[in-house]
Amino acid sequence: DIQMTQSPSSLSTSVGDRVTITCRASQRISSYLNWYQQKPGKAPKLLIYAASSLQSGVPSRFSGSGSGTDFTLAISSLQPEDFATYYCQQSYSTPYTFGQGTKLEIK
Protein backbone atom coordinates (compact mmCIF):
# COMPACT_ATOMS: atom_id res chain seq x y z
CA ASP A 1 0.00 0.00 0.00
CA ILE A 2 1.12 3.57 -0.64
CA GLN A 3 1.55 5.47 2.62
CA MET A 4 0.59 9.14 2.72
CA THR A 5 2.19 11.35 5.37
CA GLN A 6 0.96 14.87 6.05
CA SER A 7 2.74 17.62 7.91
CA PRO A 8 2.08 19.25 10.18
CA SER A 9 -0.55 17.21 12.00
CA SER A 10 -1.98 20.40 13.44
CA LEU A 11 -1.40 24.09 12.94
CA SER A 12 -2.46 27.12 14.99
CA THR A 13 -2.98 30.01 12.67
CA SER A 14 -4.91 33.26 12.24
CA VAL A 15 -7.44 34.70 9.84
CA GLY A 16 -5.61 36.28 6.92
CA ASP A 17 -2.52 34.06 7.21
CA ARG A 18 -1.09 32.11 4.29
CA VAL A 19 -0.96 28.40 5.12
CA THR A 20 0.75 25.48 3.44
CA ILE A 21 0.17 21.80 4.19
CA THR A 22 2.52 19.13 2.87
CA CYS A 23 1.71 15.59 1.82
CA ARG A 24 4.37 13.02 1.01
CA ALA A 25 3.76 9.68 -0.71
CA SER A 26 5.83 6.58 0.07
CA GLN A 27 6.38 6.05 -3.68
CA ARG A 28 5.97 8.14 -6.81
CA ILE A 29 2.33 8.77 -7.71
CA SER A 30 2.73 11.24 -10.60
CA SER A 31 -0.01 13.84 -10.11
CA TYR A 32 -2.66 11.47 -8.77
CA LEU A 33 -3.27 13.34 -5.55
CA ASN A 34 -6.48 14.84 -4.19
CA TRP A 35 -7.19 17.18 -1.26
CA TYR A 36 -10.32 17.24 0.91
CA GLN A 37 -11.60 19.52 3.66
CA GLN A 38 -13.60 18.12 6.56
CA LYS A 39 -15.43 20.11 9.20
CA PRO A 40 -16.56 18.54 12.50
CA GLY A 41 -19.54 16.23 12.05
CA LYS A 42 -19.55 16.71 8.27
CA ALA A 43 -18.48 14.69 5.28
CA PRO A 44 -15.24 15.51 3.51
CA LYS A 45 -15.46 17.95 0.63
CA LEU A 46 -13.26 17.78 -2.46
CA LEU A 47 -11.05 20.84 -2.91
CA ILE A 48 -8.34 19.85 -5.38
CA TYR A 49 -8.04 16.86 -7.73
CA ALA A 50 -5.12 15.66 -9.85
CA ALA A 51 -2.73 17.64 -7.65
CA SER A 52 -3.58 21.11 -8.94
CA SER A 53 -7.08 21.22 -10.44
CA LEU A 54 -9.50 23.32 -8.41
CA GLN A 55 -12.90 21.68 -7.96
CA SER A 56 -15.80 23.76 -9.24
CA GLY A 57 -17.17 26.09 -6.59
CA VAL A 58 -14.05 26.02 -4.41
CA PRO A 59 -12.61 29.50 -3.67
CA SER A 60 -9.51 30.46 -5.60
CA ARG A 61 -7.55 31.06 -2.37
CA PHE A 62 -7.05 27.26 -2.36
CA SER A 63 -4.34 25.88 -4.62
CA GLY A 64 -2.46 22.62 -4.99
CA SER A 65 0.93 21.78 -6.40
CA GLY A 66 3.44 18.98 -6.65
CA SER A 67 4.23 15.80 -8.50
CA GLY A 68 6.00 12.54 -7.81
CA THR A 69 6.14 12.16 -4.05
CA ASP A 70 5.79 15.68 -2.63
CA PHE A 71 2.63 17.77 -2.72
CA THR A 72 1.38 20.99 -1.18
CA LEU A 73 -1.99 22.51 -0.42
CA ALA A 74 -1.87 26.27 0.01
CA ILE A 75 -4.51 28.64 1.34
CA SER A 76 -3.56 32.18 0.40
CA SER A 77 -5.53 34.09 3.04
CA LEU A 78 -7.30 32.07 5.70
CA GLN A 79 -10.97 32.79 6.22
CA PRO A 80 -12.94 31.82 9.35
CA GLU A 81 -14.70 29.04 7.45
CA ASP A 82 -11.35 27.43 6.53
CA PHE A 83 -10.63 26.16 10.03
CA ALA A 84 -11.08 22.45 9.49
CA THR A 85 -9.15 19.24 8.95
CA TYR A 86 -7.51 18.65 5.58
CA TYR A 87 -6.72 15.25 4.05
CA CYS A 88 -4.68 14.26 1.05
CA GLN A 89 -5.52 11.07 -0.87
CA GLN A 90 -3.57 9.20 -3.52
CA SER A 91 -5.51 7.92 -6.51
CA TYR A 92 -2.56 6.28 -8.28
CA SER A 93 -3.23 2.72 -7.22
CA THR A 94 -5.54 0.66 -5.09
CA PRO A 95 -6.02 0.56 -2.23
CA TYR A 96 -6.56 4.30 -2.39
CA THR A 97 -5.12 5.76 0.79
CA PHE A 98 -5.44 8.99 2.74
CA GLY A 99 -3.07 11.00 4.84
CA GLN A 100 -3.67 11.18 8.57
CA GLY A 101 -5.05 14.71 8.35
CA THR A 102 -3.94 18.23 9.24
CA LYS A 103 -6.11 20.20 11.63
CA LEU A 104 -6.12 23.97 11.29
CA GLU A 105 -6.92 25.69 14.57
CA ILE A 106 -7.48 29.31 15.42
CA LYS A 107 -4.55 30.89 17.23
Next chain:
Amino acid sequence: QLQLQESGPGLVKPSETLSLTCTVSGGSISSSGYYWGWIRQPPGKGLEWIGSIYYGGSTYYNPSLKSRLTISVDTSKNQFSLKLSSVTAADTAVYYCARHRISGIANWFDPWGQGTLVTVSS
Protein backbone atom coordinates in the same frame (compact mmCIF):
# COMPACT_ATOMS: atom_id res chain seq x y z
CA GLN B 1 -27.63 18.61 -7.82
CA LEU B 2 -26.42 15.10 -7.10
CA GLN B 3 -27.05 13.90 -3.55
CA LEU B 4 -26.19 10.67 -1.77
CA GLN B 5 -27.79 9.32 1.39
CA GLU B 6 -26.63 6.37 3.47
CA SER B 7 -29.13 4.22 5.35
CA GLY B 8 -28.98 1.14 7.54
CA PRO B 9 -28.75 -0.05 11.14
CA GLY B 10 -26.71 2.05 13.51
CA LEU B 11 -25.89 -0.88 15.78
CA VAL B 12 -24.56 -4.28 14.74
CA LYS B 13 -23.55 -7.15 16.99
CA PRO B 14 -20.04 -8.62 16.81
CA SER B 15 -19.67 -11.46 14.27
CA GLU B 16 -22.77 -10.33 12.39
CA THR B 17 -23.02 -8.60 9.00
CA LEU B 18 -23.07 -4.85 8.57
CA SER B 19 -25.41 -3.78 5.73
CA LEU B 20 -25.74 -0.27 4.36
CA THR B 21 -27.42 1.23 1.32
CA CYS B 22 -26.63 4.45 -0.49
CA THR B 23 -29.45 6.12 -2.41
CA VAL B 24 -28.46 8.46 -5.22
CA SER B 25 -30.77 11.32 -6.18
CA GLY B 26 -30.49 14.14 -8.68
CA GLY B 27 -28.65 11.97 -11.18
CA SER B 28 -28.36 8.46 -12.55
CA ILE B 29 -26.18 5.79 -11.01
CA SER B 30 -25.81 4.44 -14.57
CA SER B 31 -23.82 7.47 -15.80
CA SER B 32 -20.65 6.48 -17.62
CA GLY B 33 -17.34 7.57 -16.15
CA TYR B 34 -18.44 7.19 -12.58
CA TYR B 35 -17.91 4.49 -10.03
CA TRP B 36 -19.65 4.62 -6.65
CA GLY B 37 -17.60 4.19 -3.52
CA TRP B 38 -17.65 3.53 0.18
CA ILE B 39 -15.24 5.16 2.64
CA ARG B 40 -15.21 4.86 6.43
CA GLN B 41 -13.83 6.86 9.34
CA PRO B 42 -13.47 5.43 12.86
CA PRO B 43 -14.38 7.97 15.55
CA GLY B 44 -11.63 10.54 15.88
CA LYS B 45 -9.47 8.89 13.21
CA GLY B 46 -8.67 9.14 9.53
CA LEU B 47 -10.33 7.96 6.34
CA GLU B 48 -10.17 4.48 4.83
CA TRP B 49 -11.34 3.57 1.32
CA ILE B 50 -13.47 0.42 1.44
CA GLY B 51 -14.30 -0.25 -2.20
CA SER B 52 -16.03 0.97 -5.35
CA ILE B 53 -18.49 -0.36 -7.91
CA TYR B 54 -19.50 0.51 -11.48
CA TYR B 55 -23.14 0.43 -12.51
CA GLY B 56 -22.37 -2.59 -14.67
CA GLY B 57 -21.30 -4.45 -11.55
CA SER B 58 -17.50 -4.42 -11.75
CA THR B 59 -15.94 -3.86 -8.36
CA TYR B 60 -12.65 -3.26 -6.70
CA TYR B 61 -12.10 -3.67 -3.03
CA ASN B 62 -9.57 -2.75 -0.40
CA PRO B 63 -7.56 -5.98 0.04
CA SER B 64 -7.64 -5.51 3.82
CA LEU B 65 -11.42 -6.00 3.75
CA LYS B 66 -11.91 -8.07 0.61
CA SER B 67 -12.54 -11.41 2.33
CA ARG B 68 -15.49 -9.94 4.26
CA LEU B 69 -16.80 -7.43 1.75
CA THR B 70 -19.54 -7.36 -0.88
CA ILE B 71 -20.57 -4.23 -2.76
CA SER B 72 -23.53 -4.43 -5.11
CA VAL B 73 -25.60 -2.08 -7.26
CA ASP B 74 -29.32 -1.85 -8.05
CA THR B 75 -29.74 0.45 -11.03
CA SER B 76 -33.55 0.17 -10.93
CA LYS B 77 -33.53 1.81 -7.50
CA ASN B 78 -30.54 4.07 -8.13
CA GLN B 79 -28.83 2.51 -5.13
CA PHE B 80 -25.66 0.69 -4.24
CA SER B 81 -25.01 -1.33 -1.12
CA LEU B 82 -22.28 -2.52 1.23
CA LYS B 83 -22.17 -5.75 3.20
CA LEU B 84 -19.33 -6.40 5.63
CA SER B 85 -19.40 -9.73 7.39
CA SER B 86 -17.96 -10.96 10.68
CA VAL B 87 -17.69 -7.47 12.13
CA THR B 88 -15.73 -6.57 15.25
CA ALA B 89 -15.39 -3.41 17.30
CA ALA B 90 -12.68 -2.31 14.86
CA ASP B 91 -15.39 -1.87 12.23
CA THR B 92 -17.10 0.84 14.29
CA ALA B 93 -16.98 3.94 12.13
CA VAL B 94 -18.87 6.58 10.22
CA TYR B 95 -19.53 5.07 6.80
CA TYR B 96 -19.72 7.40 3.82
CA CYS B 97 -20.84 6.74 0.29
CA ALA B 98 -19.53 8.91 -2.52
CA ARG B 99 -19.48 9.23 -6.28
CA HIS B 100 -16.11 8.05 -7.53
CA ARG B 101 -15.20 10.03 -10.64
CA ILE B 102 -12.83 8.32 -13.04
CA SER B 103 -10.94 10.40 -15.62
CA GLY B 104 -8.20 8.37 -17.25
CA ILE B 105 -6.09 7.18 -14.35
CA ALA B 106 -7.04 10.17 -12.20
CA ASN B 107 -9.98 9.63 -9.93
CA TRP B 108 -11.54 11.33 -6.92
CA PHE B 109 -14.53 11.20 -4.57
CA ASP B 110 -17.17 13.89 -5.00
CA PRO B 111 -19.78 14.45 -3.71
CA TRP B 112 -20.11 12.52 -0.47
CA GLY B 113 -23.14 11.46 1.53
CA GLN B 114 -23.55 12.88 5.02
CA GLY B 115 -22.32 9.64 6.59
CA THR B 116 -23.87 7.19 9.01
CA LEU B 117 -22.37 5.97 12.27
CA VAL B 118 -22.31 2.21 12.69
CA THR B 119 -21.38 0.88 16.11
CA VAL B 120 -20.38 -2.73 16.61
CA SER B 121 -21.36 -3.79 20.10
CA SER B 122 -23.27 -6.51 21.87
